[in-house]
Amino acid sequence: MAGELDEYGMVLNLSDVKHVIKREVTSQLDFSYLNEVWPEFAYTLPTTEYLAKVIWDRLAPYLPLVKIQLFEHPELWADYLGNAMEAYLTISTHFSAAHRLASPRLSYEENCEIYGKCARPHGHGHNYHLEVTVKGVIDPRTGMLADLAQLQAVIDDTVVEPFDHTFLNKDIPYFAEVVPTAENIAVHIRDLLHEPIRQLGASLHKVKLIESPNNSAEVYGLVSSTSENAAAVALPQLATV
Ligand SMILES: [Zn+2]
Structure with missing residues (x-):
């Protein structure tokens, strides 16, 4: 209110x-x-x-x-x-993964300058909490804005299963070049989920990735279907990782 x-x-x-x-x-x-x-x-x-x-x-x-x-x-x-009949549905889930914050294009000293302890050479782990919010129109007969079981399956199959118990930098090809900060992971999850959720008749509204009690990142859905044109908004609540 x-x-x-x-x-x-x-x-x-x-x-x-x-x-x-x-x-x-x-x-x-x-x-x-x-x-x-x-x-x-x-x-x-x-x-x-x-x-x-x-x-x-x-x-x-x-x-x-x-x-x-x-x-x-x-x-x-x-x-x-x-x-009217528009609503939002959020599924909360989690995965555990390791990462190292360091750009392959920078020296070890430069990475330590930018990323601090997070640049240490052998990585460290997090229990990531993930909240995926989809937006859609409630079907007047089923009461659903998207099939919940299919939505859960898309999140599990596209994100949780491939990411869980991995070293993100080495196991997820996207992060070979892109530094897997919470913001970048959230953007990648958004990009992975955009099309499968659209195929379920809803649209991805928000990805919130809670990396630790100290920091989280939020990324909002693509406004158009072309990811090149759309802007991502990441809101790290605290830079300490
Ligand atoms: Zn970290």
């Missing part, structure tokens, strides 16, 4: 908000069989993304909504921003 701060320092009175959410949503859904609890689900199945949309519709008359975020479990959630 969003709004101006009132004289009491609040956007909204939290207990009023909780009361509305409980009255309009949670008290009705809790311990219910979703397919039968609300008439909205008689035709369109209650997927996470469609449930988020319907919760928005039911709360919007009472609350200044900006976004509904609904977690099915900690590794799958939907975001709905109030735009």
